[in-house]
Amino acid sequence: MSKPSVLKIKVVTGDIRPIFKQIIDGIRLEIATEKLSPGSKLPSYRGLAMQLMINPNTVAKAYAELSKQGLIESKKGLGLFVSENRQSLSDDEREQKLAKAVTVFINETVHLNYSDDEIVEVIKNKLKEIKTT
Template sequence: MLLDIKVRTGSAVPIYQQIIDQVKRAVATGELSPGDQLPSIRALSKKLTINPNTVTKAYSELIREAVAESRSGRGLFIIERVQFYSEEERLKRLETAIDEFVNKIALLDFDAKDIWNKLRVKIKEISQRKGQDE
């Protein structure tokens, strides 16, 4: 597996959620593809020096959200993405994500131009990983 998961202890975001977020981002950007295997619970908990139950919780959520599937005796694998949200729900979730983003960056006191430039770079990176044009 090419994904290098890193967690920040002391973060307001729980460790299991940090794992979920990184895996989902890797899938969304094409860094992880269907069929790619995630590290075993034991291996990831050892690498991150965290409780195996934390990894189990993250992996269970990835399965519940249809990002990955457990294959008995073989491990956890990324599965083909299925869009199960309606267009209306997707737009609603986009709006929520944008609101959260704006609320977080408002406190950082950057100029709008700086924010747009950073955002363009990130979107371009994601598009390139997915093999899409901007």
């Protein structure tokens, strides 16, 4: 039986995001940045809960959400794995999510007196950075 991959995510208390949300975001980022490759095994509920010092049911809740989003899938008796084919959002959904994120982003940055180009440049660099690390 293969060992699960190590998830280098962390959760903090006192964050505005609930812990299960932090886990979802963390794992999504790991997958997006391909630190978790498709097909790799995820830690068990208990394992991740112990690592993060949280209630195993919270991990279960996060995993369930990720499954729903199609990012991970369970193989009977073997555990949970990162989905091979993980694009499951419809185009509409993707558009909506992007629009929402951009709104939050613009709200936070518009008053900072950067030129549009400067902002776009920072985003480009950041995206590049994430992909290369």
